């Protein structure tokens with residue numbers, strides 16, 4: 603896969619804020635941009651987005667886009683600053699860390715497999731520059747205690763390890779891993795009680811809740827029960843149906 607070189611177009615893209623040597627590097631920090639997710643439907647919209655981040659970070663005094671590289675949901679990868687120049691992505695540690703960002707907000711869920719694949723390609727390129735496989739961790743793991751951050755999102759434990767692989771994972775393999783993880787998550791034996799629906803189910807989940815002695819406030823019980831069963835909205839129940847219920 604091709605990494606598109608944007609360094610001639612970003613602030614300090616070809617130089618960095620200052621020069622670093624491969625020997626100084628101790629790792630790669632993975633970020634998410636938390637930028638609102640417009641629909642990127644072309645290289646042009648992706649490049650515009652990258653340059654917008656550059657202008658924004660420059661306005662904050664970062665000396666240009668804070669990240670060395672960006673990975674987009676489409677699977678496209680962009681180099682936004684040469685690996686041999688420091689950027690601004692982990693406070694007080696920019697002389698020793700390369701910064702790669704997943705474009706989008708992954709606070710609540712993982713990036714697309716295509717984006718993960720793009721991250722891997724960028725990590726391979728970073729490792730080639732470093733002359734060794736660098737340790738990879740989320741921003742939050744590299745951050746000094748006085749600069750805490752949630753970046754790259756609460757779900758990172760589920761997808762960051764995919765990046766630590768031996769670089770021979772192609773996109774279909776990543777998709778397969780995602781599918782397996784998804785299946786595992788759904789087959790995890792749930793601690794939630796199972797309720798066999800009887801006549802009380804004619805009044806829907808409200809009837810079940812009353813029948814079970816109102817174990818907790820309805821406002822809490824209902825959303826938890828919906829979540830446990832993967833229902834977006836309360837379903838029509840039938841007698842004999844087995845459902846998971848909030849305890």
Ligand SMILES: [Zn+2]
Pocket residue numbers: 632633634691741751753754
């Ligand atoms: Zn970050």
